[in-house]
Amino acid sequence: MVLRETVFSKWAVLLLGFVLMSNVLLYHPVIQEALMIEMESGLILGSLLDMVVVAPILIYAAFRVSKKQVIGFMIAGLVLARFLIPEEFFAPYTMLLYAGVGFEALLFLAELSLVAYLLWKIPSLRAEMKRSGEGAVFSMLPAAETTVGSHTLIRVIVSEALMFYYMMFSWRKKAPAHDGCVTMHKKTSALAMNIMVIHAIVIESIGLHWWLHSKWPVLSTVLLLLNVYGVFLFLAEIAVMRMHPLEVKNGKMYVTQGLMQRVAIPLDFIEKVEWGGTPGDKTMTFMYRDLEQTEPQVVLHLKEPVDATIFMGRTRSVESIALKVDHPEKLKQLLP
Incomplete structure (x- = not known):
């Protein structure tokens, strides 16, 4: 909540x-x-x-x-x-x-x-995803809402399915590498930090579960399940980080920060590009974590608010987005 x-x-x-x-x-x-x-x-x-x-x-x-x-x-x-x-x-x-x-x-x-209706509609959902030509992180939830309808339970289930998809089935797939791609994580410590968090969760799970199980077995089991879910979530985050750089194609800019937030913006919605700008209250920042404190490189101001998708399929209206990428010069050539 x-x-x-x-x-x-x-x-x-x-x-x-x-x-x-x-x-x-x-x-x-x-x-x-x-x-x-x-x-x-x-x-x-x-x-x-x-x-x-x-x-x-x-x-x-x-x-x-x-x-x-x-x-x-x-x-x-x-x-x-x-x-x-x-x-x-x-x-x-x-x-x-x-x-x-x-x-x-x-x-x-x-x-x-x-x-049950969602499960029955899976073939139609997959066909809708293929028709969109977008990655699963951008197409799965819209495809589910198109074939089944917009419902809170549907958004939650599809968001969880998205996590398991990237955690289990995306590791052999290659990230897009065309001229419209700009990576966002390779010059940061985000990958190493996520791996460190996974190790910390595993070590903490073993020690805490061993200590709690003899005293409060129910609490021990609940915490163990939460920790397993946490490991799955961070593995999926790593997969999305690797598979989805900032991508400009078909007149849109697709940008995601793991499973936590994502947005697809038509290029003609961008009103002003402000390099070195300061994010405002209605700005969504896409910037992977680093060991050092960093600031966004560019703020894109939009002509009208757009809906971005955040955790568990919820939406948030944004008027601008702030970005930090590995190659800002390449991004300058892609922006209008």
Whole structure:
């Protein structure tokens, strides 16, 4: 979840923490004895309203979530209230919990059918990708939205599929090497840094899993799975870094920074090229990490905002992009 760029969002996070913490403490025996709290129907109803209504509203105010996700948080609030409130006091509201869980199960089945439809459409999706003539990092998600439709679950699944594709099936493929290509990573330490991070994750996984498994096996397993996912993600990042330099072809400029962000810009959308310019608030920077602090070489100002794709298939509107490439002189010849 991404925090909303509003003044109230941070206050909503604080209020959300206060609501959750106060309800957790409310049912602690020590707190009840110290404050002489008696379990009454009004108190139980107030906790239910906090979990089912107030908390989801605060989440919606604080984070960029959809209305359907808010419904999920309302049902999650019911489940959380069931664990907080003693069983004898929650009994009158049990049917409400069953109804909420049943509704969530129906939504889950609907999303499962959407996943099945996506799998059935894979041949059409691959044909659409080939027709576009673009690399998988640029064509897979648009092809899925064309053949199946735009849906948050589809974007997430396709983004994960994209990661596994580059992690497993792209290593034998060669990077494009025509006159419109400009590499972005060869004169940086990005490749070495990613390999170092992979080594650190593997070493940390072995040591931490060995120590935690005897104490908290569930936590140990969860952390191990997260670390394995992290290794897969960095391997895919390396593959995308190698396979996709900045590329100008078919009247567009394609630029990506691993799987984290990518954009395709028609060349006639570029209004001004500012070498040595300073990125602004609406600027997306494409610059691989280096051991030394570096700055972008050029800022491309656009005639109108374009949508760039970021992690998990989300989109972000950008008015300019900043770049750092290995051969700026070659990039000057490619730009209008």
